[in-house]
Amino acid sequence: MARVTVRQRNQLTIPVDIARAAGLIEGSVCSMEMVNGTIVITPAGGTAPPLGSFVGVARGVWGETAADVERTLASDRGSWNR
DSSP states (O other), rough: OOOOOOOOOGOOOOOOHHHHHHHTHHHHHHHEEETTTTEEEEEEEOOOOGGGGGGGTTTSOOOSHHHHHHHHHHHHHOOOOO
8 A cells, every 4th residue: 555645725646557557648637536435536538648658759760861852842742642
């Protein structure tokens, strides 16, 4: 059982191992309720990862340099049916 400390403004830090096991990431939304005198925190689901986690995911797909990317785009544009 993990122990946490209630900080200023009733903030809690969820231990890393518990957060990982629950699939929590920054920005995750949880529900909190009292059940028979016990605080229960449940992931609400439906959270999207922060947009910053997508930075660079397509790096190199269209080329390594700006010139490579321009050549690829020019080629792709030429193949479009208009």
